[in-house]
Amino acid sequence: MKIIVTGSLGNISKPLTKELISKGHDVTVISTNPERQPEIEALGAKAAIGSMENVDFLAETFTGADIVYAMEALNAGIFFDHTIDFVDANTKIGENYKEAFERSGVKNIIHLSSIGAHLSSGNGILVSHYNIEKILNELPEDVSIKFMRPVGFYYNMYSFIPTIKSQNMIIQNYGGDEKEPWVSPLDIASVIAEEIEKPFNGREVRYIASEEISPNEIAETLGEAIGNPDLKWLEISDEDLLNNLINAGMNPKTAKGFVEMNTARRESALYEDYYKNRPVLGKTKVKDFAKDFAKVYHNS
Structure with missing residues (x-):
């Protein structure tokens, strides 16, 4: 199958691309960074270099694809940019995806959403995922969408390092002995690869967790x-x-x-x-x- 993978060669998209290539799929990886092209091609995939803000680029790249894996790939540095509203920026990418899907005629979509996407409020920055699921659900009924909702990523724990080094503690506004789910990007990639092989039928939601x-x-x-x-x-x-x-x-x-x-x-x-x-x-x-x-x- 012809599959488009967004997210460049990030923590999820790279292992996903490797697995899809190993299964014989025709994979195109979207990246905003031209320097990624040789590495993408070395994996056996095609590289499409462009921006998620460019709907014309997205629509052209999506055209003819059997499946598109779509994620909002904003880097963590945006959290410290006082000129950018994180929720609005993510939501805008969702709107761009919707228009590109409509223009390209893609019928099968796997979207990386998140835990908390079922809540319209009270979920903080995760409300962007609620917004985007709502936007994509406005696509025609003949477009099948699988919403993947992973829980907190393991690599978010890297943010604990500064206070461990400075105060010998992990410091958050939650804690204790109550268990909560976390997930590895490797397990997310594995689930997405699994879902790509399964039939698409309307709108579905699947949660992903490792422990x-x-x-x-x-x-x-x-x-x-x-x-x-x-x-x-x-x-x-x-x-x-x-x-x-x-x-x-x-x-x-x-x-x-x-x-x-x-x-x-x-x-x-x-x-x-x-x-x-x-x-x-x-x-x-x-x-x-x-x-x-x-x-x-x-x-x-």
Whole structure:
């Protein structure tokens, strides 16, 4: 099949591209960076260099595809850009995708959404995923869409490193012994590859998770990996976390969205629909990720 993969060679798109190529699919990878082209082609895929803000480029690239895997690939640096509204920027990409799908005639779409996309409010920055699912659901009924809703990514834990180094603690506005789901990008890629091989039929939602583990267990696991068995997880107030993020330079509106997202996970609203549609957990566990975490920690 002819498959378009967005997200360049990121944490999900690279292993996904490798798996699709190994299965004999004709894969085109979209990247905004021309320097990625040789690496994309070395995998056996075609490179399409352009921007998600360019609807003409997207529509042309999507034309003739059997399946498009679509994600909003904004880099983490945007959180600290005070000129960009993170939710609005993501939502705009969703609108661009919708127009490009309509113009290209694509009928089968896999969209990388998120935990929390079932909530129209109270989910902080994740409301962008609610917005985009709503936008894409406006496509004609003959367009099939599989909404993938992964939970929190393991690599988000890299943001814990500064306070571990400076205060010997992980500091968030949630914590304790209650388990919550986390996911490896490798398991997300595996699920997407699996869904590409399955029939498309209308609109579907699938949650993706690798392990359900508590904040205190995460602190213990990461602490062991970095050689700090006394590492603790400290829960602070919403107001204190907001001030910490703003003082670190984060866009105040984005910081407020981060705090609200974490409040929703602390109060379990974020996971209500997940537990109603609980997935089979993936293979990659926090202990596996902790090895990579330790390397980044010691090299930072």
